[in-house]
Amino acid sequence: MADHMANQSLSRTPLHAWHSSHEGRLVEFAGWEMPVQYGSIADEHLATRSAAGLFDISHMGRLKFDGDRALPFLDRLVTRRVANMKAGQIRYALITNPQGGILDDVLVYRLQQADGTPRTMMVVNASNRGKIVAWLQQHLRAADALTIRDVTRATAMLAVQGPAAIELVAAMVDVDLPGMKYYTGTLARLGSVEIVLSRTGYTGEDGCELIVPAEAALEIWERILARGARPVGLAARDTLRLEAGMPLYGHELSEQIHPLQAGLQFAVQLERRDFVGRDALVVAQSDTTCRRRVGLQLRDRRVPRVHYAVLRDSQVVGEVTSGTFSPTLARPIAMAYVDPPAAVVGQVLQVDIRGRLAPAEVVGLPFYSRNS
Template structure:
């Protein structure tokens, strides 16, 4: 796989049986021991992901808060140092540039974590609206990101972090400059699996040592390395959106079901007019869960029909490893978004029956959602 970007962990994938693929121009592992095995490990024990392909930007300076308030949909003024917030970047018409997480490190000092496929686009979009009092930097190449996810994540990580109490680290909170197995890291209680867990940011050159230390520490509880395949099935079951599927230039955050991260009352921001109207009057389309009645797996892009007409399409679909059912997410006309309503999905030229069901498909015991 020539000319693909690689993370700092490319050299160790093979040691753990990693099978790599081209993922948006990156050479990344799709699986190690098998997607279903990795999925189940995260749901019942713990899994470790290399997500170093994600992008990281810093925004600093006295104008950083007003700049971010203008650019993103959530209310950044509510963030305190040591806390993180899920939000979206939108175009003027409400279409989505990206979804991201903002970390407030200090007054006038923020870290933005964006999707790998959107790094250049996001940076250019932010740069084109930058004010003199705010400084924007892309530090993606200097930062590695590992995600330790699952019910035993804290048990695995705590012995490696002698100087911080992880049990007191709340959801969407973080510790910075913490030693993890002797490596300086930012530890965030966040993730993309629907399980408890942590995301660990460190210098790129320390990624391999951190990866090995975590896997060694997790051996006794069954921690396994995980690839993109399990990452996708896990986030899908928890109804966490993936840019390019549930979110896009043509899909607003309201349509995608992340309206909780759109605070129209905070004042003016990119896309506010459209998003405010959709919040108040309802969006023309809605993201819903589908469960197949007939045999067949709904896949991304498959058209959905009702009353003899096309009403939308599947954004993500698979056989859920947890539910053992063929399910999907679909963006359909809002008038058809009725629980137990029957629709059909066109699969290989056949109209197969499905019903609209509640989402998320999976919630962990005592689960929290994305911070609102």
């Protein structure tokens, strides 16, 4: 029942003291000491689905690109066209190695600054931050005339998620947040503080994310709580993203997995462009044998966990990458990679849960959609 012990050498977010003094159970995550929960995970999960949850996601890596040629540079490294991004747009993309394996999944931000010039940013996974910074530096050419700045420690990042989130934050900022479309972002003022405000998230709910100066984080956090949001830890962030069918690096995504088998075709553009990993992905397009990411829903209450085997007709056909008990559906759910013949919605497979086989139906992702 234990998570990793808290450790002095871990990084701490600007909100660490707040978490400690508010029943936050702190655990190690990707080199950071993060609140996994403040109380019941299910309560935090359901509060996000029904009202508004507030998440400290300051562990996520935040990179800033200084220079005019940031987009053409990134266009050589990400699976999706970003060279044509307009101010205000945000795009989800993968960074792949030459074999097409996923180095990280990232958000590319193109923002308009007060003086009219653009700003390019990228948000990367905490666990991959060092690797990605090194990868970007390695591919930087003198002609790019770019400086990559890691602003993770100088800033904090908060997510406000749930049906009440937009209205809640809209009252605090000087921009028309309700008028912003999903996957757009802008610089905004929250009181006297300049922040990056985006309509993005990792829960399957409407909501927004804020990148704020580290020294302003606590005051902003408390102001959002005062407006009725509930603090939510990483455990519920995980159950929320799982219900929403969103992959997590280290589980559904890795350097051994390519974006097409992960079901991320929407974030891959192979035509009329080139990027590291493109040629491998062109070949992978016609690969009919590699395992596919699927959703599994179970009938009983035992939960399939990461690395459990998935079987069909007594043969192992795949492996669970994430599993939990879904607070919304009140059933165990999982994501798994399975051989193509098993990756058929409606088919009933089996998961080996510690020596006993449990029926698991292949279902379409996401498990939960706020519009349905």
